[in-house]
Every structure is written in C-alpha cells, then in structure tokens.
Amino acid sequence: MSALPPGTEVLADPDAVARAAAERLVAVARAAPGRAAICLSGGSTPGRLYGLLAGPDYRDRLPWDRLHWFFGDERVGDAPEAGSNLRMVREAFGPAAPVPPGHLHPIPAAGAPEEGAAAYESALRAWYGADRLDPARPLFDLVLLGLGEDGHTASLFPGKPAVDVADRWVVGVPEAGLAPFVPRVSLTIPALSATRHLLFLVTGAGKRAPLRRLAAGEDLPAGRARAAGEAAWLLDAAAAG
Structure with a gap:
C-alpha cells in the first residue's frame, strides 16, 4: 500500500x-480528571478489546467508578439483530467487569430508528449538560470506530443521508448500506468527532480496499471523523497489506 x-x-x-x-484506553481513562466517557464500537476486534478490559491484565488498571460507556451505533427494531452491539459488549465484559449500575448507556433498540435516535440524543445532551457541542469541551474522552469494506463507520454508510447530517447528534438510519439490511441508530459525524481521542481499529484483508480509497482522498464516511486531540489508526498486517 x-x-x-x-x-x-x-x-x-x-x-x-x-x-x-x-x-x-487505559491511558485515556486514567488521565481523565473526573468521569470519563468512552464511545464503543461493534465488531469482532472491539469485542476482543472489551474482553481484555475485563480480564486480569487490565481490570485493575481501569477506574471503573469513573468510566461511562456509550455506543456509536446500534441495530434496532424487531429483527433478531436488534441490540446486537449491547449484547456483544455485555458478553465480552462478562460478569468480571465491575461496571457500576447506570454506567453503561445503551441505544434504545426497540421501536423505530428515529424514536431511538431522539431518545439517545436527549440522553447525550443531559450527560453533556448543554444542547450544543462546544469544541473546547468534547462530549467523549475516547471514541472507538471501525472501517467497513465500503468505507462506512458506525452506521454511516456512503451515499446515505445520515452521513451529511450536521444539526443532530444522533440519527435514525432506516436502511443500512450493507447486510444485514436492518434499521440502525447512529451517532452523526459531529458527535463522533466531539472527542479528545479517536481510535480506529481495522483488521483483515477486506479492509485494504477502503484504506486505499481513503489514502487516495476519496470522501468516505470514515474519513470525515475528526478529533479535538489525537486521532490514531491501529491496523493489523492483513489490513495494512
């Protein structure tokens, strides 16, 4: 490449x-002076990460009492896939993760996507304590994101209206750009970019093509996300080529 x-x-x-x-993630969490907000991503590699955090190597290094966990997107509605990111996080954390009650903030998975989006945006605004994002005061301390083979991130797919939404924090996605074609709720680019640190986790040979497209300057959803501070990409050898 x-x-x-x-x-x-x-x-x-x-x-x-x-x-x-x-x-x-440990470094970001420990550096936060008060409560810390981490925005989680779905996928197999993040699942490995969440399992590590609850395991013996990292569990005692995290200030769990100050950590709050949010979600970048979720599948919603009546399909079996609804709530899958929440389910994956809970299973990966397992009973060993000392997450205090109320510190895991799932996206509502029942009902229409716009209903879930409105409810989650209201919850984020209440957490943040304001109705407008201030660049000097990020919403999150760390946002974890992935890269789809089509260049999507969270549930923001190329060519779909949600990618261009700039006046909302959370948006409903009636139809995904890739299978499974179930409704989603996703944070918008402005909300995902309202973070001190942004970390992409990208693995597998199938990610070489979107990485090349990003490197060539193509306007893909994953390339629009920014951070108030550090933005980093962790790739495995297969994805890097």
Whole structure:
C-alpha cells in the first residue's frame, strides 16, 4: 500500500490490535480528571478489546467508578439483530467487569430508528449538560470506530443521508448500506468527532480496499471523523497489506 492514514500503527494480528487499543484506553481513562466517557464500537476486534478490559491484565488498571460507556451505533427494531452491539459488549465484559449500575448507556433498540435516535440524543445532551457541542469541551474522552469494506463507520454508510447530517447528534438510519439490511441508530459525524481521542481499529484483508480509497482522498464516511486531540489508526498486517 502506498499510503496509510496519519497516526497509523501496524500490528501483527487482531489480538495485537486489541491489546494496543486496551493500553491506549487505559491511558485515556486514567488521565481523565473526573468521569470519563468512552464511545464503543461493534465488531469482532472491539469485542476482543472489551474482553481484555475485563480480564486480569487490565481490570485493575481501569477506574471503573469513573468510566461511562456509550455506543456509536446500534441495530434496532424487531429483527433478531436488534441490540446486537449491547449484547456483544455485555458478553465480552462478562460478569468480571465491575461496571457500576447506570454506567453503561445503551441505544434504545426497540421501536423505530428515529424514536431511538431522539431518545439517545436527549440522553447525550443531559450527560453533556448543554444542547450544543462546544469544541473546547468534547462530549467523549475516547471514541472507538471501525472501517467497513465500503468505507462506512458506525452506521454511516456512503451515499446515505445520515452521513451529511450536521444539526443532530444522533440519527435514525432506516436502511443500512450493507447486510444485514436492518434499521440502525447512529451517532452523526459531529458527535463522533466531539472527542479528545479517536481510535480506529481495522483488521483483515477486506479492509485494504477502503484504506486505499481513503489514502487516495476519496470522501468516505470514515474519513470525515475528526478529533479535538489525537486521532490514531491501529491496523493489523492483513489490513495494512
């Protein structure tokens, strides 16, 4: 590959990516002076990360009493896939993760996507304590994101209206751009970018094509996300090529 995104670190495999992400998350959480907000991503590599955080190597290094966990997107509605990101996080954390009651903030998975989006946006505004995002006061301390084979991130798909929404924090996505074609709720680009640290976890040979497209300057949803501070990409060797 001729180019990789700025702030890229290439690691051996998905397990190494998850461990490097765990080290970064611990550092961000411990550096936060008060409560810390982490925005979670779905996917297999993040699942490895969440399992590590609850495991013996990292559990005692995290200030769980100050950590609040949010979600970048969720599948909603009546399909079996509804609530899958929440389910994955709970299973990956397992009973060993000392998450205090009320510190896991799931996206409502029942009902229409716009209903879930409105409810989650209201919850985020209440957490933040304001109705407008202030660039000097990020909403999150860390946002975790992935990269789809079509260049999507969270549930913001190329060519779909949700990608261009700039006046909302959360938006309903009636139809996904890739299977499973179930309704979603997703944070918008402005909300995902309202973070001190942004961390992409990208693994697998199927991600080489979107990485090349990003490197060539193509306007893909994943390329629109920014951070108030550091933005980094953790790739495994298969994705980096």
